[in-house]
Amino acid sequence: xxxxxxxxxxxxxxxxxxxxxxxxxxxxxxxxxxxxxxxxxxxxxxxxxxxxxxxxxxxxxxxxxxxxxxxxxxxxxxxxxxxxxxxxxxxxxxxxxxxxxxxxxxxxxxxxxxxxxxxxxxxxxxxxxxxxxxxxxxxxxxxxxxxxxxxxxxxxxxxxxxxxxxxxxxxxxxxxxxxxxxxxxxxxxxxxxxxxxxxxxxxxxxxxxxxxxxxxxxxxxxxxxxxxxxxxxxxxxxxxxxxxxxxxxxxxxxxxxxxxxxxxxxxxxxxxxxxxxxxxxxxxxxxxxxxxxxxxxxxxxxxxx
Amino acid sequence: xxxxxxxxxxxxxxxxxxxxxxxxxxxxxxxxxxxxxxxxxxxxxxxxxxxxxxxxxxxxxxxxxxxxxxxxxxxxxxxxxxxxxxxxxxxxxxxxxxxxxxxxxxxxxxxxxxxxxxxxxxxxxxxxxxxxxxxxxxxxxxxxxxxxxxxxxxxxxxxxxxxxxxxxxxxxxxxxxxxxxxxxxxxxxxxxxxxxxxxxxxxxxxxxxxxxxxxxxxxxxxxxxxxxxxxxxxxxxxxxxxxxxxxxxxxxxxxxxxxxxxxxxxxxxxxxxxxxxxxxxxxxxxxxxxxxxxxxxxxxxxxxxxxx
Numbered sequence: 001x002x003x004x005x006x007x008x009x010x011x012x013x014x015x016x017x018x019x020x021x022x023x024x025x026x027x028x029x030x031x032x033x034x035x036x037x038x039x040x041x042x043x044x045x046x047x048x049x050x051x052x053x054x055x056x057x058x059x060x061x062x063x064x065x066x067x068x069x070x071x072x073x074x075x076x077x078x079x080x081x082x083x084x085x086x087x088x089x090x091x092x093x094x095x096x097x098x099x100x101x102x103x104x105x106x107x108x109x110x111x112x113x114x115x116x117x118x119x120x121x122x123x124x125x126x127x128x129x130x131x132x133x134x135x136x137x138x139x140x141x142x143x144x145x146x147x148x149x150x151x152x153x154x155x156x157x158x159x160x161x162x163x164x165x166x167x168x169x170x171x172x173x174x175x176x177x178x179x180x181x182x183x184x185x186x187x188x189x190x191x192x193x194x195x196x197x198x199x200x201x202x203x204x205x206x207x208x209x210x211x212x213x214x215x216x217x218x219x220x221x222x223x224x225x226x227x228x229x230x231x232x233x234x235x236x237x238x239x240x241x242x243x244x245x246x247x248x249x250x251x252x253x254x255x256x257x258x259x260x261x262x263x264x265x266x267x268x269x270x271x272x273x274x275x276x277x278x279x280x281x282x283x284x285x286x287x288x289x290x291x292x293x294x295x296x297x298x299x300x301x302x303x304x305x
Numbered sequence: 306x307x308x309x310x311x312x313x314x315x316x317x318x319x320x321x322x323x324x325x326x327x328x329x330x331x332x333x334x335x336x337x338x339x340x341x342x343x344x345x346x347x348x349x350x351x352x353x354x355x356x357x358x359x360x361x362x363x364x365x366x367x368x369x370x371x372x373x374x375x376x377x378x379x380x381x382x383x384x385x386x387x388x389x390x391x392x393x394x395x396x397x398x399x400x401x402x403x404x405x406x407x408x409x410x411x412x413x414x415x416x417x418x419x420x421x422x423x424x425x426x427x428x429x430x431x432x433x434x435x436x437x438x439x440x441x442x443x444x445x446x447x448x449x450x451x452x453x454x455x456x457x458x459x460x461x462x463x464x465x466x467x468x469x470x471x472x473x474x475x476x477x478x479x480x481x482x483x484x485x486x487x488x489x490x491x492x493x494x495x496x497x498x499x500x501x502x503x504x505x506x507x508x509x510x511x512x513x514x515x516x517x518x519x520x521x522x523x524x525x526x527x528x529x530x531x532x533x534x535x536x537x538x539x540x541x542x543x544x545x546x547x548x549x550x551x552x553x554x555x556x557x558x559x560x561x562x563x564x565x566x567x568x569x570x571x572x573x574x575x576x577x578x579x580x581x582x583x584x585x586x587x588x589x590x591x592x593x594x595x596x597x598x599x600x601x602x603x604x605x606x607x608x609x610x611x612x613x
Binding site: 007010011013014015017018020021022023024025027028029030031032033035036039046102103106107109111113117120121123124126127128129130131132134135136138139144146149150153178181182184187188191236239240243244247262265266269270275278279282283285286289290293 | 312315316318319322323325326327328329330332333336350351354355394395396398399401402403406407408409411414417418421423424425426427428429430431432433434435436438439482483485486488491516520545547548551552563566575577580581584585587588591592595603606607
């Protein structure tokens with residue numbers, strides 16, 4: 001009896017501790033997840049009553065149909081274009097990761113001023129956000145910006161970056177590398193490298209391994225789990241990102257060249273107030289992320305085991 | 306085995322990368338200090354662009370005059386502080402319940418918390434926005450005594466600072482309350498609590514402490530690194546928050562800094578010297594906080610990745 005009483009008291013205490021957080025979780029996270037799923041089966045402009053449309057939104061978003069010439073055309077070609085943009089903007093991820101790994105390897109050599117270097121490399125990550133997007137918009141200014149001034153120094157005429165259809169995406173990718181290469185992935189690599197026993201390197205160099213061989217056979221396998229973690233998080237993050245950056249720097253243009261899925265959801269939801277369709281896009285994005293996560297868990301389990 | 310004589314070679318790539326990181330920030334600083342007329346010096350000298358050619362410190366004062374920058378700043382500070390305080394407090398309490406108490410359904414609920422961490426923000430944001438949109442009208446039907454829809458003003462006159470609605474779009478409620486609860490914070494602090502030995506709780510219990518005392522006097526101080534980590538992450542995250550304030554507020558007096566920076570984009574072109582000065586002023590608390598709490602920030606990044 002006493003035990004049951006103690007457990008009951010414990011439960012009561014738990015409710016007391018949990019309640020503030022749980023109420024918030026319920027109102028602003030758990031319920032909205034369900035609500036947006038329901039919304040994705042409706043059409044709602046917030047002015048008239050919501051209308052149940054079943055799977056229409058999903059068909060409109062993902063479906064393809066025969067066009068008059070006999071070929072196939074997407075019901076919503078914009079979605080596929082913006083999905084492509086999102087993936088395209090993620091292309092530098094492996095390059096950024098290699099850069100981070102390189103910087104971490106050098107910093108791990110315990111050279112002089114290593115602390116200062118680390119601080120400077122990490123600075124863009126700290127300040128990243130809207131303020132820095134404005135800075136880079138100014139940097140890319142074709143006439144007065146620093147980027148083209150630098151190119152002129154070498155006798156090159158720079159493009160009109162953010163307003164040029166072909167250069168807007170590379171511009172954002174270059175900025176992305178500046179932001180990411182010394183950021184959290186470098187810190188993660190550094191932490192991983194510090195966990196590698198120095199005896200391994202000593203043994204390797206006694207056996208006559210070159211610097212490259214040491215990297216290939218000691219460092220690379222040692223940081224494999226972290227590489228995997230950064231890659232997974234990078235993909236998950238990359239699929240959702242791009243709105244703040246594009247909103248500030250390009251407005252999603254030119255001609256939608258920098259519009260990502262996140263931006264598309266924003267436009268549908270908060271510009272055109274198509275709440276149902278926007279929820280559908282958000283849920284499709286969620287399902288893509290879920291697939292990536294599950295796939296990575298499976299593979300990640302194998303790599304670590 | 307080390308060859309210190311060749312080590313200096315490594316400084317070459319490090320200096321190059323370090324320079325690349327710093328040059329845009331110097332450009333930002335030099336622009337912020339340039340005179341309005343010369344803000345766009347057509348020069349081919351990169352050096353002259355990244356080193357201030359004039360020292361117009363008054364630009365930093367001008368920023369507060371041409372737009373209600375002070376209001377944006379106070380909004381950002383108050384919102385970030387309240388959100389951070391609320392999130393750390395509610396997360397810590399919930400983390401205690403998850404880490405130290407036995408109750409039916411605990412592990413299942415924790416799993417639900419973890420699962421929602423995978424959901425993109427854009428999924429939950431839409432219903433939250435809809436809720437904010439319809440809440441005042443709905444409340445007006447239930448409780449017609451209160452004027453839920455009016456944008457309230459403190460004092461009189463058009464210039465007086467507004468406070469927005471009580472709830473719904475264009476309210477501090479929308480800017481603060483939805484951000485105050487976090488599954489991630491709960492998860493992070495639970496992990497920290499789990500690393501603390503249970504003997505401490507037992508000893509405290511024998512000394513007559515109740516759960517609240519064990520939580521507030523023993524576990525919370527010992528989990529300070531975790532609490533600091535969450536504090537810094539939450540503050541920085543909220544300080545830079547852009548999309549939610551952008552879509553939920555329309556009134557100038559409710560604007561936060563990231564949204565407010567748009568004010569320097571004039572109709573006839575952007576005043577870049579003011580924009581850069583304002584952006585630098587916005588970064589001051591972030592850089593300061595990072596320098597103070599660097600240790601916690603770095604440890605927070607590696608939680609769950611390296612040793613996990």
